[in-house]
Amino acid sequence: MTSLSAPLRRLGELQWRRGFFEWARSDGVTWVYIFKTLLAAFVTLWLAMRLELPQPRTAMITVFIVMQLQSGHVFAKSFYRFLGTIAGSVVTVALIALFAQNTVLFLPSLMIWFGICSAGAVRHRNFKGYGFVLAGYTAAFIGLPALAHPEGAFMAAMWRVLEISLGLIVSTAVSAAILPQSASTSMRNALYQRFGVFAGFVAHGLRGNSQRDAFESTNVRFISEAVGLESLRGVVAFEDPHMRRRSGRVSRLNSEFMAITTRFNALHQLLERIRARGHAEVVTAIEPGLQALATLLDRYAGRALTDADAHQLAEQMALYKEELPSHVRRLRAIFVESNPSEDDLLDFHTAYELLYRFVDELLSYAQTHASLADHSHAREKWDEPFMPQTSWWVSAAAALRAMSVLGLLGSYWIATAWPSGATMTLVAAATVGLSAAAPNPKRMSFQMACGTMLGAVVGFAETFFVFPWIDGFPLLCMVLAPVIVFGAFLASRPQWAGYGLGLLIFFSIGSVPDNVTVYNAYAFINDYIGMVIGMLACAAAGAIILPPNSRWLWSRLEHNLREQVVFAISGKLRGLGSAFESRTRDVLNQAYGLAAGKPEVQRNLLRWMFVVLEVGHAIIELRREQAILPVHPAYAESQSWRQAIRVMGRSLIRLFIQPSRANLERSLAAVDQAIYCVRDTDEPFARHFDTSALRRVQSYLHFIRSSLLDPQSPLAELAPPRPPKD
Amino acid sequence: MPREIAFHGVYMPTMTLMFLVALGVGWALDRFISGLDLYRFFWHPALLRLSLFVCLFGAMALTVYR
Numbered sequence: 065m066t067s068l069s070a071p072l073r074r075l076g077e078l079q080w081r082r083g084f085f086e087w088a089r090s091d092g093v094t095w096v097y098i099f100k101t102l103l104a105a106f107v108t109l110w111l112a113m114r115l116e117l118p119q120p121r122t123a124m125i126t127v128f129i130v131m132q133l134q135s136g137h138v139f140a141k142s143f144y145r146f147l148g149t150i151a152g153s154v155v156t157v158a159l160i161a162l163f164a165q166n167t168v169l170f171l172p173s174l175m176i177w178f179g180i181c182s183a184g185a186v187r188h189r190n191f192k193g194y195g196f197v198l199a200g201y202t203a204a205f206i207g208l209p210a211l212a213h214p215e216g217a218f219m220a221a222m223w224r225v226l227e228i229s230l231g232l233i234v235s236t237a238v239s240a241a242i243l244p245q246s247a248s249t250s251m252r253n254a255l256y257q258r259f260g261v262f263a264g265f266v267a268h269g270l271r272g273n274s275q276r277d278a279f280e281s282t283n284v285r286f287i288s289e290a291v292g293l294e295s296l297r298g299v300v301a302f303e304d305p306h307m308r309r310r311s312g313r314v315s316r317l318n319s320e321f322m323a324i325t326t327r328f329n330a331l332h333q334l335l336e337r338i339r340a341r342g343h344a345e346v347v348t349a350i351e352p353g354l355q356a357l358a359t360l361l362d363r364y365a366g367r368a369l370t371d372a373d374a375h376q377l378a379e380q381m382a383l384y385k386e387e388l389p390s391h392v393r394r395l396r397a398i399f400v401e402s403n404p405s406e407d408d409l410l411d412f413h414t415a416y417e418l419l420y421r422f423v424d425e426l427l428s429y430a431q432t433h434a435s436l437a438d439h440s441h442a443r444e445k446w447d448e449p450f451m452p453q454t455s456w457w458v459s460a461a462a463a464l465r466a467m468s469v470l471g472l473l474g475s476y477w478i479a480t481a482w483p484s485g486a487t488m489t490l491v492a493a494a495t496v497g498l499s500a501a502a503p504n505p506k507r508m509s510f511q512m513a514c515g516t517m518l519g520a521v522v523g524f525a526e527t528f529f530v531f532p533w534i535d536g537f538p539l540l541c542m543v544l545a546p547v548i549v550f551g552a553f554l555a556s557r558p559q560w561a562g563y564g565l566g567l568l569i570f571f572s573i574g575s576v577p578d579n580v581t582v583y584n585a586y587a588f589i590n591d592y593i594g595m596v597i598g599m600l601a602c603a604a605a606g607a608i609i610l611p612p613n614s615r616w617l618w619s620r621l622e623h624n625l626r627e628q629v630v631f632a633i634s635g636k637l638r639g640l641g642s643a644f645e646s647r648t649r650d651v652l653n654q655a656y657g658l659a660a661g662k663p664e665v666q667r668n669l670l671r672w673m674f675v676v677l678e679v680g681h682a683i684i685e686l687r688r689e690q691a692i693l694p695v696h697p698a699y700a701e702s703q704s705w706r707q708a709i710r711v712m713g714r715s716l717i718r719l720f721i722q723p724s725r726a727n728l729e730r731s732l733a734a735v736d737q738a739i740y741c742v743r744d745t746d747e748p749f750a751r752h753f754d755t756s757a758l759r760r761v762q763s764y765l766h767f768i769r770s771s772l773l774d775p776q777s778p779l780a781e782l783a784p785p786r787p788p789k790d
Numbered sequence: 791m792p793r794e795i796a797f798h799g800v801y802m803p804t805m806t807l808m809f810l811v812a813l814g815v816g817w818a819l820d821r822f823i824s825g826l827d828l829y830r831f832f833w834h835p836a837l838l839r840l841s842l843f844v845c846l847f848g849a850m851a852l853t854v855y856r
Contacts, residue, residue, distance in 0.1 A: 135836065237840055240836035240837075240839075240840065241834075241836055241837045244834075244836055303836075304835070305820065305823070305824030305829050305835065306824070306827075306829060306830070306835075308824065309824065309827070439827040
């Protein structure tokens with residue numbers, strides 16, 4: 065871009081300079097995208113015609129499907145599309161070789177393959193999932209037309225792979241080399257700005273003046289950013305060698321960020337509860353330490369954290385952390401003089417334990433961020449990857465939907481021998497595949513059907529009234545360009561993406577000529593009718609067969625969310641923290657997206673997530689504490705406090721799998737019992753704030769107890785009305 | 791170099807093979823450059839990669855069609 069700067073500087077002297085740059089950043093990006101799509105499509109079409117591939121339009125459609133605003137996405141999509149196409153072709157050729165003479169066997173096996181692929185697509189949800197989509201519908205695209213003459217299946221598969229590879233090569237080259245919009249820039253922006261938002265959020269929360277709504281919405285934002293950043297990281301690795309060298313650190317940064325948000329939420333909730341109970345003396349005892357941290361973070365609030373800033377932040381955090389223990393000891397001495405109750409003292413300890421760990425984790429985060437400046441760094445080694453979590457039910461529903469659409473339309477086609485039945489079936493297969501990963505498949509399919517109808521009308525006009533008059537490739541480009549520009553424009557707007565995709569793909573399937581143009585109006589109209597019927601069938605299937613935005617799915621996902629506590633209690637300890645954080649967030653992010661437009665459901669899910677994160681996180685801390693205990697009889701497995709904690713774990717599993725009043729009461733009793741047991745155990749070392757393992761254990765137990773009793777949590781609805789304590 | 795090579799009885803253009811070899815060499819070069827962090831000296835890394843590939847493939851193709 066630097067070579068452009070000279071003419072731009074002259075432009076800059078004009079009045080409308082600001083307006084122009086704003087346009088270049090927003091709408092300008094869309095126009096660059098449209099221009100690149102157009103260029104890639106025509107280069108591909110020309111090459112495909114020049115190389116005499118049998119279906120140049122397939123190559124061109126590939127361009128429309130993989131073209132995205134940012135080049136990293138194009139790389140990732142192309143890579144997985146290629147793998148998917150190969151897998152699909154191999155399977156079809158094998159199926160045709162096995163069942164060519166027998167439709168009754170061929171169609172069900174194709175259906176099963178398609179179901180497996182749709183389930184895989186939903187399970188992965190990112191570009192890997194896209195590979196599954198392709199593996200599924202490539203099989204249908206090759207297999208169904210080849211059913212009539214199976215001897216051509218192998219060549220059809222070969223040609224299709226070649227056509228698609230051509231489209232992929234051209235679109236990746238165009239998107240990377242011409243006016244590139246890199247995904248790594250947007251990832252870096254997201255990463256750097258996120259901390260600014262977080263610093264403001266923390267400073268606000270520590271001072272105790274954050275609103276519940278703002279607290280929740282900011283958390284939702286952090287969650288979706290954490291999930292988005294992980295998928296962006298996978299994309300950027302394809303595109304940018306600079307960021308690929310830092311991939312491990314970015315992953316670590318994301319995981320550490322999730323840990324600090326959870327830790328901060330825990331601290332914040334605890335402070336809120338203490339404040340809500342109205343114990344002013346506890347609050348005044350805790351506050352000085354919080355104020356210092358809030359002022360420290362104020363400096364970073366609301367702006368992007370650069371590498372230099374991160375370095376500075378790390379130094380300041382290290383200093384603050386060093387001073388914290390002595391500071392706390394002083395505050396505690398003052399607090400103890402006022403003769404607090406045992407509960408209040410526990411609150412004090414727990415709050416400072418959380419604060420200390422929060423500061424520790426923040427320091428580690430800042431160090432990781434600062435390490436991004438180096439080309440290689442010891443922090444790059446990170447083996448606690450982001451773990452996505454998808455409910456099997458969602459995948460199974462997608463598989464069932466895909467199989468029934470393919471089965472129904474395929475049998476209709478075979479039963480009626482409608483010549484356009486093959487087109488109908490395979491278009492339905494493509495639509496099911498492309499819309500499977502969309503949050504609302506019904507709407508997506510319907511939009512695609514509308515786009516196709518528009519494509520049919522335009523295509524008819526072009527094929528029968530315009531094409532006969534033109535001659536040569538440049539003129540063909542001229543008449544195709546308006547349709548492609550319009551389609552690409554629609555596709556670049558998220559709310560109209562379905563219309564754009566439908567128009568582009570299905571206009572091209574029906575109306576872009578091959579090397580030898582065939583004019584057959586009957587087949588043309590029949591095919592388009594078949595396509596629209598196929599898509600409407602998909603929309604209907606999306607609405608009828610286990611629709612993903614309905615009640616059963618939310619309750620399934622809510623259950624899934626609660627099961628993460630079970631995972632925290634019984635999962636393998638190595639890498640557990642990161643896995644737990646990411647899985648919980650991933651489930652919530654999905655459920656939140658599916659429940660769009662239902663604020664009541666979303667709120668409920670969010671409240672469950674807070675409880676799950678708090679309790680799960682505390683349990684993981686407890687397990688870590690127990691794993692690193694020194695060898696001493698007081699810490700032996702057979703000690704009563706360790707047994708009490710195990711009993712508590714079992715009761716919590718029961719509670720989170722089946723929340724009921726009895727289970728809640730049992731859990732509360734178990735937690736109380738554990739707290740007593742820990743308190744009554746003698747420890748070989750002095751019971752001091754930062755040296756005693758048992759004091760930390762007690763803090764976490766107290767924290768679990770206060771989470772279970774939180775009036776804001778969904779568990780509160782189960783609890784019997786309590787007389788006000790104290 | 792022959793323009794076509796027989797692979798298990800299937801004739802395919804040498805260019806196809808060259809393409810794959812060029813891809814492999816290009817990938818190795820890319821790894822080497824990014825390993826030494828040399829991309830920071832270039833304005834447009836993606837264009838550099840593409841041009842390198844074109845040069846490699848072109849040079850190999852010249853040995854066949856000349």
